[in-house]
Structure formats: structure tokens, C-alpha cells
Amino acid sequence: MSAEGAEGAEGGASVGTAGTARPGGRTARTREAVREATLAELADKGFAGLTVEAVAARSGVHKTTVYRRWRNAAGLAADALDLASTEPWPIPDTGTIAGDLRAITALVSTGFLDATDGPTARALVVAAVRDPIASDALRGFLVGRLVDAGSVVERAVERGELPPGTDGVEVVRAAVAPLYYRLFITNEPVGDAVSTRAADAAVVAARAGVFVTDDG
Amino acid sequence: MSAEGAEGAEGGASVGTAGTARPGGRTARTREAVREATLAELADKGFAGLTVEAVAARSGVHKTTVYRRWRNAAGLAADALDLASTEPWPIPDTGTIAGDLRAITALVSTGFLDATDGPTARALVVAAVRDPIASDALRGFLVGRLVDAGSVVERAVERGELPPGTDGVEVVRAAVAPLYYRLFITNEPVGDAVSTRAADAAVVAARAGVFVTDDG
Numbered sequence: 510m511s512a513e514g515a516e517g518a519e520g521g522a523s524v525g526t527a528g529t530a531r532p533g534g535r536t537a538r539t540r541e542a543v544r545e546a547t548l549a550e551l552a553d554k555g556f557a558g559l560t561v562e563a564v565a566a567r568s569g570v571h572k573t574t575v576y577r578r579w580r581n582a583a584g585l586a587a588d589a590l591d592l593a594s595t596e597p598w599p600i601p602d603t604g605t606i607a608g609d610l611r612a613i614t615a616l617v618s619t620g621f622l623d624a625t626d627g628p629t630a631r632a633l634v635v636a637a638v639r640d641p642i643a644s645d646a647l648r649g650f651l652v653g654r655l656v657d658a659g660s661v662v663e664r665a666v667e668r669g670e671l672p673p674g675t676d677g678v679e680v681v682r683a684a685v686a687p688l689y690y691r692l693f694i695t696n697e698p699v700g701d702a703v704s705t706r707a708a709d710a711a712v713v714a715a716r717a718g719v720f721v722t723d724d725g
Numbered sequence: 726m727s728a729e730g731a732e733g734a735e736g737g738a739s740v741g742t743a744g745t746a747r748p749g750g751r752t753a754r755t756r757e758a759v760r761e762a763t764l765a766e767l768a769d770k771g772f773a774g775l776t777v778e779a780v781a782a783r784s785g786v787h788k789t790t791v792y793r794r795w796r797n798a799a800g801l802a803a804d805a806l807d808l809a810s811t812e813p814w815p816i817p818d819t820g821t822i823a824g825d826l827r828a829i830t831a832l833v834s835t836g837f838l839d840a841t842d843g844p845t846a847r848a849l850v851v852a853a854v855r856d857p858i859a860s861d862a863l864r865g866f867l868v869g870r871l872v873d874a875g876s877v878v879e880r881a882v883e884r885g886e887l888p889p890g891t892d893g894v895e896v897v898r899a900a901v902a903p904l905y906y907r908l909f910i911t912n913e914p915v916g917d918a919v920s921t922r923a924a925d926a927a928v929v930a931a932r933a934g935v936f937v938t939d940d941g
Binding site for chain 1 (some may be wrong): 773774841851852853854855860861863864867868895896898899901903905906907910911912913922923925926927930933935936
């Protein structure tokens with residue numbers, strides 16, 4: 510997506526580092542062009558190689574505009590995460606909590622290991638470990654995903670599979686945490702057996718009431 | 726399981742990039758001085774601020790020696806982790822698997838949150854996320870700790886608390902992973918309730934046989 514004429518978009522109301530304007534307007538197009546260039550640069554070079562200059566060149570947005578709105582690599586990564594937060598994703602509904610959680614852990618592991626999208630996803634996590642602005646954005650993104658995914662637990666409670674008051678976010682976090690631990694902390698392999706076991710462990714603990722919290 | 730117990734222990738067999746000599750000899754003393762300076766610099770400035778020059782100045786070891794043996798910040802962080810791997814740590818033995826795993830998760834969370842040692846421990850994990858040499862060293866350190874900690878699972882199997890063939894490393898990893906996820910991925914708070922729940926979830930799943938593996 511080309512963003513020539515981005516200079517003319519300065520009049521739009523801006524929020525945060527990235528600016529917002531009417532949907533589909535010029536500011537939105539600029540933001541989308543910068544986001545796409547950021548993701549492509551992250552895939553190619555990782556967070557350590559992400560620069561405002563390269564994103565400006567790749568997006569066709571003027572360098573001074575990128576500097577003014579996104580400031581630096583962390584701001585670019587953070588905005589890519591903020592935009593990703595608003596996008597839908599396929600929350601599974603297999604009919605059982607075990608099936609749903611296995612689908613979620615498989616989605617996480619295949620997402621990070623995917624030949625096309627994996628490098629970008631991993632680079633965004635690395636950005637968050639290195640930089641507080643990107644960290645805030647990643648937390649927003651992941652907590653949003655955990656809340657979305659918690660709906661599989663709500664359905665399981667309604668079906669009588671899990672005890673009332675089970676905290677959906679805690680269950681999903683328990684299921685995915687061992688994958689992140691292996692992928693980012695110890696750099697150990699994550700295969701189907703690991704994903705399945707992580708989901709199953711969370712299901713068993715949830716059934717036993719470990720994730721029943723006072724605030725429901 | 727961070728860098729607690731990082732003091733002392735001069736004269737261990739040396740490994741990797743750091744040179745070898747007789748135990749307790751000049752090389753071992755140099756290595757210990759550099760390691761102590763590295764940990765102090767990490768506590769003060771984080772991995773992003775770790776430099777060979779500052780470690781040389783702080784340790785009193787000549788800069789060319791530090792460059793030749795440790796090469797760069799990642800080499801310094803990796804060697805600090807290699808040395809920490811050889812040190813004993815207090816594996817709990819409370820008499821129950823629930824008590825032992827709660828003690829282990831408490832040790833991990835208090836280690837990273839400790840006012841004195843926490844910043845260094847966190848900086849070593851950040852180093853590993855950023856750099857492959859430090860990552861290899863952190864994996865070696867943490868997998869060693871997981872293997873050590875797996876003895877609590879072996880004892881539980883002997884007592885009949887857990888099924889035969891339960892994989893101790895997998896159980897301990899499941900218990901600690903949610904803490905690392907919160908501390909390093911989403912940057913969410915980790916308190917006593919979080920540590921206890923993570924341990925309890927692993928115990929329940931282990932009792933149900935989720936961590937029984939073919940290779941025992």
C-alpha cells in the first residue's frame with residue numbers, strides 16, 4: 510500500500526504515537542503502510558535490525574513523518590502490536606475444553622514456528638523483552654488474546670465441564686506459558702507432544718478447581 | 726532459580742570461552758573477578774549497558790585479557806551463567822510434592838523480585854533473549870536446574886504420590902513456566918497467589934498422569 514501524500518495528513522486528530530483519523534482516511538492508510546513495512550522489516554532483520562529509516566523507505570512514508578509519529582523502533586513495534594490487537598482471530602469451539610485448549614496451544618506454537626509469520630511474531634516478543642514501550646504493547650495484545658480465549662472456559666463452565674468461578678484467563682495462560690518458556694526463555698523445541706501436554710495439564714488442573722478465583 | 730548463590734565458589738572447573746587452569750589458580754581468580762564484575766554491572770545497568778570496558782575497569786583485569794577470553798557482553802553473561810550452573814542451590818524436601826513445588830515456585834519468583842539479586846537475574850534472562858551465546862548458556866543453566874529440581878518428583882514417585890514414569894523436568898517446567906511468562910513475556914505481577922497456583926496446577930496434572938512419558 511502506497512502512502513504518498515502522507516505529508517498532507519497532518520491535520521487529522523492524533524492519539525498516542527500513531528494518530529487516528531476517520532476510518533479509511535489518509536492517516537489510517539499511512540499507519541497501515543508503516544505497519545506493513547514494520548512487519549516486513551521485522552521478518553527480515555529482527556527487532557535488532559529495525560530502523561525508522563528502513564521502514565520509511567519500505568513504506569514510502571516520509572522519514573520525518575515516521576520519526577514524528579512513531580519515534581523509534583520500539584514505537585513501530587508497539588504500534589504494530591496495537592493494530593494486531595484489534596484484529597479477529599479464530600477462537601476454537603470444538604465442543605470440549607480439552608479440544609479447545611489443544612487447538613489454542615497448537616495455534617500458538619505453529620504461529621511462532623510458521624515459516625512466513627513466525628519470524629515477525631518472535632521479533633515482536635523479543636522487542637517487548639528489550640523495550641518497555643513494546644512491552645506495554647505486547648502485554649495489551651496478549652492479555653486481550655487471553656481474555657478472548659477465556660471464552661472457551663466460559664463455555665466449558667456452562668456445559669458443566671469445569672467448576673463455576675473458573676478464571677478463563679488463568680486457565681489459558683497456564684496452557685500457553687510452557688510454550689513461551691520453551692520458545693523464548695530456554696530455546697527448547699516445541700512440537701505437537703509439548704503443545705498437547707501443556708493443554709492437557711491446564712484442563713486437568715482446571716477440572717480440579719485450581720483456577721477457581723474469588724472474583725469469578 | 727536465578728542467580729541466587731552467585732557468591733563464592735572459586736576454583737570450579739572452567740568451561741568454554743573462559744580459559745582453563747588448575748583449580749584455585751590465577752586463571753580461576755581472574756575468571757571469578759570478571760564474573761563478579763559482570764554481575765555487578767548487570768545489576769547496575771542491565772544487559773544493554775554491559776560492556777567489556779566497564780567489566781575490565783571494575784574487575785581490575787586488563788581490558789585486552791577480557792576481550793581475548795570473553796569477547797563481548799554476551800560472552801561475559803554466558804560465562805557468569807556457566808559458573809552459576811556449577812553451584813549448589815537449596816532443593817526443597819518438605820515431605821510432599823505440593824510443598825516442594827510451592828517452595829520451588831516461591832524461590833523462582835522471589836529470586837527475580839529480590840531487591841539485591843533480582844536485577845542481575847532478570848538481566849541474564851534478557852541477555853539470553855537477545856543473544857544466541859547467552860541463550861545457550863541460559864538453557865544450560867536452567868535445564869540443569871530443572872534436572873536438579875526433578876529430584877522432588879522422583880521422591881514423590883517413591884512415596885507413591887505420583888505415578889511411576891512421571892517426568893520430573895516436565896513437572897517442574899510446568900510449575901515455573903507461568904512465572905516466567907508473567908515476568909518476561911507479559912510483564913504482569915507475580916505474587917504468592919500466582920506462585921502457589923502454578924505449583925498446585927502442576928501437582929494436580931502430575932497426579933493425573935499428564936507428565937508420564939515413555940522414556941520415564
